[in-house]
Amino acid sequence: MRVLIDGDGSPVKDTAIETALQYQMKIVVVTSIDHYSLKEYPEAVSFVYVDKGNDAADYKIIALIKAGDILITQDYGLASLALPKDVTVLHQLGKEYTAETIGQLLEQRYFSAKIRKSGGRTKGPKPFTKEDREQFRLKLIEVIEREAQKEM
Known part of the structure; x- marks a missing residue:
């Protein structure tokens, strides 16, 4: 189980990293090269940089994510693509996207x-x-x- 973060503009990136590290989890932050940083992070935190462009980070996240992972994103479209992969998807406000709620959110958008x-x-x-x-x-x-x- 890993935590993947849709890093472009995420106000909870550091909170998610800090919390996941307390549980000795691996964290993958996927973000645009525009957000490249020299900030040092613990070894369990890796960054995957993608080219500029609409949805580049989303496509990379979908390619990387595996069943059992936790994804943090505010993007309803990305959440809708990730849910069928048997992952847990959280919004930055602490709401969990589910198969039951994602349709209404996409319709609203x-x-x-x-x-x-x-x-x-x-x-x-x-x-x-x-x-x-x-x-x-x-x-x-x-x-x-x-x-x-669940893993036990």
């Missing part, structure tokens, strides 16, 4: 895009808070412990 395309306005996301970060951290712990129980 589609209708919001239609409104914007026709000149309308939709609400953007609320600012990310310390409470959001803590809710995410607690959910990640819950998922790691739940998935570890």
Whole structure:
């Protein structure tokens, strides 16, 4: 079991890394070369850099992910592609994507895009808070412990 992070713009990347390391897990951060960093990370953390471009990180994540992994992303489309691979997918707000909820989320995204395309306005996301970060951290712990129980 590994944690894969859709690293482009993820406000919980460091929280996810710190939490997963407490459980001696391997972490893979997939991100655009635009986000290249010289920051040093522990050996259990690896970075996979992809070219610029729409969905390049998503395609790489789908190629890398395996059953039992945990994926962290705010991208509904990526979540919908990962769920059939028997992975757990978490949003940065600590919500777990499921086969039951992903259809509604994709539909919501589609209708919001239609409104914007026709000149309308939709609400953007609320600012990310310390409470959001803590809710995410607690959910990640819950998922790691739940998935570890399945492996036993």
